[in-house]
Amino acid sequence: MALLEIHNLDVHYGAIQALRGVSVSVEQGKIVTMLGANGAGKSTTLRAVSGLIRPTRGEVRFDGKPIHNLPPHRIVEMGISHVPEGRGIFPGFTVEENLQAGAYVRKMSHGEFERERGRVTKLFPVLKERLAQPAGTLSGGEQQMLAIARALLSKPRLLLLDEPSLGLAPLIVQVIFRIIREINQTGTTILLVEQNIHMALNAAHEGYVLEAGSVVMKDEATKLAANDDVRKAYLGVG
C-alpha cells in the first residue's frame, strides 16, 4: 500500500471546480512529481493533502488512515509537512526562530532541537551562518532553503514541496534539487509540484501530468521525459 493515497478528489473554490476526480498515489521512499500548466490544480492538490482546504468529494489516506477531514495541525503531527508556494517564511523572525517554529508540533527538548537543527543545517550550510539574521533579509534562494529546512524540523515522513524553483536563479535551482534528492535519500518521501519540468523529471521517480483539474497522464519519470506529447507541450522540443 502506498504511503499517500489520493482518491477521486474534488475541490471547489466557491462555484469554481479546481480538481475533478484527481487520484494520485505516492509510494514510500519515492519522489513523485506533479506537472502541469498554471491553474491545472497542482497546488490545490497539495493544499488539500495538508488540510489547508477541504475537498468537496473524494478521500486522502496517509498510511492507510483518512486525513481529508482533519485540521492542518493534526496532519502535520501525523508526519506530513507542506512547504507552501512562494516560500512563506516568517520575515520578522530570525532564521533560528523560523526553525524553532518548524518544530512546533514536535515538543522537543532543547538538546533534541539542537541535534535536529544540526542535522538540517548540514543540508543547508548557508543557514547556519545566518541563524541570528531576520529571515526577511535572506535572498530568495536562502528563503526557499529556510522554508524547506523549517519543514524538515517537524520530522515529516512525507514532504510536500510547492514549486521550490519559483523565481530562483538556475544555479540555485540546481542546488535546491540536489538537496531534494539528498532529503529523499535519508528516507523522506517527497511529493513535488513543479513548473520546471526538466529538473523535476530528472529528480523524480514518478510523474503525474495535470490539466484543467484532472490527471491526464501518469508514468515513470524517465518515460514521461521521453514522451512526445509531454516534450511538445512542456519541454518545448520536438
Add this chain to the structure above:
Amino acid sequence: MADSPTTTARPIASIRARTLQLTPPRWVAFCRGAAPIVIGVALAVLLQFYANRWFGGYREKILIDIGINIILAVSLNIVNGYTGQFSIGHAGFMAVGAYTAGFIMYYGSFWLFGDTQFHGGILSATTDPRGLHGPGFSGGDLLFPAALIAGGLVAALFGFIVGLPSLRLRGDYLAIVTLGFGEIVRVVIETTGTVLAGDEIGGQPWYRLLNRVGGPMGFGGLPIYASSFWVWVCVAATVLAAYRIKASTMGRAFLAVRENEIAAASLGVPITRYKVRAFVIAAFFAGVAGGLFAHEIGNMLNAGELGFLKSFDIIIMVVLGGMGSISGAVVAAIVLTILPEALRSVSEFRMIAYALLLIVMMIARPQGLLGIHEMWDLPYFRRRRTGGKTA
C-alpha cells in the same frame, strides 16, 4: 596537563560559558520567577502610601489613569500586536468588565454590608491613607478583587464569543465585527433602568437587578475602590502576563500567525485556536481595567464613554508604541495619558497638537516607537548586557 595554559588564559570567559549552561537550582529559578510580582506589589504599596504625599491628589489620579491605560494598551497589544488581528472593540470588553464589577460591588456591598458605601481598608482607600481612620483590612478588600476577576472572566467569555467569527474573518471585516460588538454592548447597557438606592434593593431577586445599572444616566453611586495599590498590582500582573506569554510557545505561535498565517498553518500551528485565545486573554485584562475604571475616583461609569472613541484611544497607544512591543505600549500609554493633561492650559490647541504628533509619528516611524522590539532589545541596552558582543 597539556591544555592547562589555554584554560588559564581565559578563565573568566570559560567559567562564564559553563555557568550559563547550568540550569539554576530550583529555589533560584523560583525567586527569579517571583521577583517581578514581588517588585510590582512593593511598588504598588509604595505608591499607595506615598503617591499622594509626593505628587498630590490630582497627579495621583493621573497615575491611576496611566495604570488603567497601560493595562488596556498592553492587553489590546496581544490581539492587535502579537496576533496581528485588528480589533477595534476593546472598550466594549472594558464596558462588560466595568458593569460586571460595578454590579457586584454595588449590589454585593448591599447584601454583605447592608449599604452601598465604601467598606475597604487602607489599601483600597483613594484619599490620603494617613488621614483615614478606617480599619487596616475589611471585607471590601476581598470583594473588590473578586469583582475585578469576575469582570475579567465575563469579559473573557465575550472575548470568546467575538473571537469565534475571527475563524472566518480577516482584516477590515474582523474590525467591523469588533466595532459592532462594542456598539452593541453600549446600546444594550443604555437600555437598562435606573440604579436602585438603599431601601429599594431589599427583597429584589438578583436577576431583576441586572437591569438596574443606570442606562444612559450612568451607573452612579459606585464605591471608590480603585486605589493606587489595586491599579498598580493589576498593571504588574498584566505586564508580567503579557511578557511571559510573548516569551512562551503560545507567544511565538501568536507572532507566527501575524507574520504569515498560511505558513503558520502549514507548520501545524492551529491558527483559529490561537486567534480565539488571544481574544480571550486580551478581553480578560480589558475587563479588569474596566472594573478599575468603574471604581476610580472622579469617574462616573457611563457606557456612552466606553464607545468606539475609547477603543480608538487604546488602538492609538498600541500603534504609537509599536505593534507587538510591551514596553512600547507602556510608554505610549504613559505619554498619551499625560499629554492631554499637560496641554490642558492650551486646551484650544490640544487636539491639534495631539493630531500633529500622530501624523508626524506615522510619517517618521510607521512601525511605532519600538516596532516589535522591547526597550531592552535596543542596541544601547543590548551592548551593555552582552558586554560589547552583538548576539
